[in-house]
Amino acid sequence: MQNHTVRNSVSAAMLHALEAQQLETSHELTKAEASSVYHSARAIEQAPVLVLVYSPLRSSQSGGSYALSDLQSSGACMQNMALAAHSLGISSLWICDVTYVAQRINELVDVRNHQLVAAMALGYTSPDADGYVAPRRSLTNSFLGSM
Numbered sequence: 134m135q136n137h138t139v140r141n142s143v144s145a146a147m148l149h150a151l152e153a154q155q156l157e158t159s160h161e162l163t164k165a166e167a168s169s170v171y172h173s174a175r176a177i178e179q180a181p182v183l184v185l186v187y188s189p190l191r192s193s194q195s196g197g198s199y200a201l202s203d204l205q206s207s208g209a210c211m212q213n214m215a216l217a218a219h220s221l222g223i224s225s226l227w228i229c230d231v232t233y234v235a236q237r238i239n240e241l242v243d244v245r246n247h248q249l250v251a252a253m254a255l256g257y258t259s260p261d262a263d264g265y266v267a268p269r270r271s272l273t274n275s276f277l278g279s280m
């Protein structure tokens with residue numbers, strides 16, 4: 134989505150729902166979750182491109198058997214986009230926080246019978262960015278350490 138107005142509306146909807154505590158969730162957000170929504174909204178505002186990933190809404194008869202594969206397909210789609218962007222020197226941010234305002238986004242882009250799974254913001258990192266990279270655990274700690 135390169136439509137500046139829609140992207141700004143998505144971002145504004147997230148910030149407004151956060152402020153008014155009207156996010157589509159049954160639990161109260163932790164400080165970290167609220168901070169993530171705020172920063173995701175800001176990233177959406179600043180990135181030149183936002184890709185919204187939708188999955189079909191299945192009927193109750195067929196839904197169960199497809200739900201898991203739909204989820205895996207969406208995850209693979211997101212991962213492939215991130216890898217393809219990286220190979221082209223484009224930065225990406227995987228954003229699930231958009232699901233907190235899924236109904237509003239569906240209205241904005243006029244999508245029905247589909248479920249918003251996630252969004253991918255794409256753009257070029259500013260030369261002024263601090264270049265923060267989250268600390269990495271070694272593979273040994275990630276796999277063997279947890280056994």
Ligand SMILES: Cc1cc2nc3c(=O)[nH]c(=O)nc-3n(C[C@H](O)[C@H](O)[C@H](O)COP(=O)(O)O)c2cc1C
Nearest residue numbers: 169170172173176226227228229230231251266267
């Ligand atoms: C399933 C999934 C959902 C994510 N949702 C968000 C999000 O809503 N907001 C956000 O800022 N980052 C989100 N991220 C990005 C992560 O916070 C993290 O920055 C990203 O996975 C890059 O990891 P790295 O720090 O190891 O490079 C998400 C990542 C994944 C895999």
